Amino acid sequence: MSSANASAPGHLRRSPAQEGSAREVQIRDGSGLRGVHHVRSDRSLTLRDYLFDVLPLTRWDGELIVVLQDRPFSVSVPPSTDDALGKAGLLLACGLGPRAQLVRRSDLDGSGLRRLMGQALPEGTPRTAIDLLLLRGDLLLVSSFAAHRASNGSADRDGPDDRNDRADPPGESPESCPSPGLLRNLAHSFNTRYVPVFPLPDVVPLERVGLQARVGPGERVGPQGRGRAVLGARRVESPGGDVGSIGLLDSPTRIAAAVRATRTDLDPRLSYDPDLRGGISRLAEVLGSLTDRHPAAALAGIRGTGRLKTQVTEAVVQALRPLQLRYRQLEADPAPVHERLAEGSRAARELIGGTLAAVRTATT
Numbered sequence: 001m002s003s004a005n006a007s008a009p010g011h012l013r014r015s016p017a018q019e020g021s022a023r024e025v026q027i028r029d030g031s032g033l034r035g036v037h038h039v040r041s042d043r044s045l046t047l048r049d050y051l052f053d054v055l056p057l058t059r060w061d062g063e064l065i066v067v068l069q070d071r072p073f074s075v076s077v078p079p080s081t082d083d084a085l086g087k088a089g090l091l092l093a094c095g096l097g098p099r100a101q102l103v104r105r106s107d108l109d110g111s112g113l114r115r116l117m118g119q120a121l122p123e124g125t126p127r128t129a130i131d132l133l134l135l136r137g138d139l140l141l142v143s144s145f146a147a148h149r150a151s152n153g154s155a156d157r158d159g160p161d162d163r164n165d166r167a168d169p170p171g172e173s174p175e176s177c178p179s180p181g182l183l184r185n186l187a188h189s190f191n192t193r194y195v196p197v198f199p200l201p202d203v204v205p206l207e208r209v210g211l212q213a214r215v216g217p218g219e220r221v222g223p224q225g226r227g228r229a230v231l232g233a234r235r236v237e238s239p240g241g242d243v244g245s246i247g248l249l250d251s252p253t254r255i256a257a258a259v260r261a262t263r264t265d266l267d268p269r270l271s272y273d274p275d276l277r278g279g280i281s282r283l284a285e286v287l288g289s290l291t292d293r294h295p296a297a298a299l300a301g302i303r304g305t306g307r308l309k310t311q312v313t314e315a316v317v318q319a320l321r322p323l324q325l326r327y328r329q330l331e332a333d334p335a336p337v338h339e340r341l342a343e344g345s346r347a348a349r350e351l352i353g354g355t356l357a358a359v360r361t362a363t364t
Contacts, residue, residue, distance in 0.1 A: 034063040036137035037206070038128075045090055047316065048244030050323075051289045053143045054094045056206040064100040065135055065348075066091065067108070089337045090248060093327035102344040108134055108352070116359045120190040129182050133198060134352045140180050140201045194362040197355075243286055243312065249324055252317045259283070259313045264305040272296040280305065283312050290315040 037057060045054065057064065070084035084104045091102070110130030114121060121130070132140075180203035187198035246258045264279040272295045274281040284295035287308075291298060302308050330337055 033138040035139040035141045036065045036135050037141040038067045039087055040069055045248050047246040053206045058095040067103050067105055069105045089330045093323045101347045102340050103348045107345045107348045112356050116363055120193045134355050136355055137201050138199050139204045141204050141206050197358045197362050255316050256313045259309045268304040270299045283308055287312050287315055290319050
């Protein structure tokens with residue numbers, strides 16, 4: 001055995017299961033990793049986004065880059081609208097910490113990278129994919145709904161990945177966010193042709209971030225597990241009203257109306273059953289998420305859907321009130337938002353410069 005492969009005294013080689021466990025812990029707390037999250041511009045942030053995407057971002061302790069789309073895709077959004085400014089203000093109002101870099105999409109220009117990568121970059125590669133490669137993220141933090149569209153198979157970190165290399169769903173712009181599998185394949189193609197420059201980004205649902213304090217040994221994370229359930233994961237469209245679609249800036253009156261519109265049955269005995277009692281289960285998921293309880297536990301002691309809807313309305317209003325107040329303050333004085341965006345722009349330029357230098361060295 002060569003000295004390069006010999007284990008140091010007292011050092012034990014970890015099994016694949018141990019490696020996976022260590023990686024999971026690392027993903028949860030973000031230690032030593034750079035996470036990248038892309039925020040789309042064609043819709044407003046909702047209660048579902050807040051519970052299962054934004055709150056995990058506020059708990060992320062690693063390096064975090066949040067890319068804010070500032071070129072609206074939706075024809076209903078005026079071209080002059082600075083959507084990045086509004087989204088940045090909402091994220092800061094929600095408690096996004098100072099370690100997170102807020103980067104405008106327009107700050108990322110992959111034209112230089114496209115020229116340098118040459119044949120390692122397939123013809124027709126979406127511009128957004130090239131731009132996100134510039135950030136060299138270890139993790140692509142995706143929303144719970146993007147994650148549920150992807151395959152549940154585990155990624156092979158040593159090779160390309162085509163799990164998510166598929167067409168965008170109807171109504172989504174191909175420039176909104178590239179498939180995670182495409183980013184891995186581009187990185188793998190370049191690293192194989194030249195030298196390793198790009199990490200192969202793991203795709204991580206945001207619901208997995210920051211859970212170490214909420215999930216005990218052997219307990220599951222997911223719709224039936226302890227802590228935050230995946231609100232609406234089984235049914236994005238709710239025929240009887242969707243409480244998860246409440247806007248973060250909605251008034252108490254609108255919130256109450258959305259909760260009342262959730263279709264429920266007439267049985268006063270409440271139970272958590274996403275398959276048979278969808279409306280009640282969605283309300284329980286919201287109440288449980290806002291009170292840090294399992295949805296079934298959140299229903300304990302409540303009799304009748306009327307009382308349940310009242311408690312959900314009160315919990316949502318109470319949770320959104322401070323962030324709405326903070327947003328109004330930032331709206332009146334947006335200087336802190338402009339400052340964070342300027343800091344993000346400077347950080348992005350520095351990071352992009354390092355990426356282009358590394359690629360230039362590898363290809364010459």
